[in-house]
Amino acid sequence: MYVATSEARAGIRPGGERAPTRKQRGQSLIEFTIVMPILLLLTTGVVSFGLALHNFLVLTNAVSTGAQLLSISRGQTTDPCATAYTSITNAAPSLTSGLSLTFVINGTTYAAATSCTAGAANMVQGASAQITGTYPCVLSVVGMSGSSCSLKTQTTEFIQ
Numbered sequence: 496m497y498v499a500t501s502e503a504r505a506g507i508r509p510g511g512e513r514a515p516t517r518k519q520r521g522q523s524l525i526e527f528t529i530v531m532p533i534l535l536l537l538t539t540g541v542v543s544f545g546l547a548l549h550n551f552l553v554l555t556n557a558v559s560t561g562a563q564l565l566s567i568s569r570g571q572t573t574d575p576c577a578t579a580y581t582s583i584t585n586a587a588p589s590l591t592s593g594l595s596l597t598f599v600i601n602g603t604t605y606a607a608a609t610s611c612t613a614g615a616a617n618m619v620q621g622a623s624a625q626i627t628g629t630y631p632c633v634l635s636v637v638g639m640s641g642s643s644c645s646l647k648t649q650t651t652e653f654i655q
Contacts, residue, residue, distance in 0.1 A: 540636045547632045547644065550590060555648045557587035558596075558628040565598075565626065566652035569618040575600065576611035579626060590630050599625040601654070618654055625651040 561583035565575055572578045576598045584591055598605040598614065601622035605611040618624075627649040634642055 543634050551646045553587045554628050554630050557583045558626050558648050559650045560586045562626045562650040562652045565624045567655045573615050574612050575614045576608050580609045593631045595629040597627040622654050624654050
């Protein structure tokens with residue numbers, strides 16, 4: 496037979512804690528509703544920044560790969576920019592929409608080009624080949640359009 500002690504009647508648990516009252520449970524709900532939007536903003540901001548950082552790393556790797564291929568393709572291609580562009584788009588398939596590339600071969604600039612057949616004549620051993628890649632990004636938090644930004648990376652290699 497169970498005998499209720501004075502502690503049990505007062506709502507005190509065996510560890511010395513009091514059982515939460517109805518008022519305390521309502522307070523927890525109000526605290527949750529105040530803190531949750533802040534946590535949601537913080538979480539989506541971190542995810543948005545993480546995606547932008549991921550895109551920047553992919554862009555940097557792809558431009559580096561394209562510049563390396565461009566630097567060793569002297570005498571092997573009639574269109575060095577197309578060769579590098581194909582290499583870049585293969586290295587970064589998720590960044591094809593909005594990707595802008597500028598090629599500088601031995602001082603001659605080929606802006607926003609995917610092809611530069613005249614660039615084959617500029618492929619001189621020891622000269623520099625430079626690729627600049629630009630990709631748009633938007634930092635948004637919980638559906639609100641944040642500031643738009645532009646990811647930019649540049650790699651220069653010596654032509655072999």
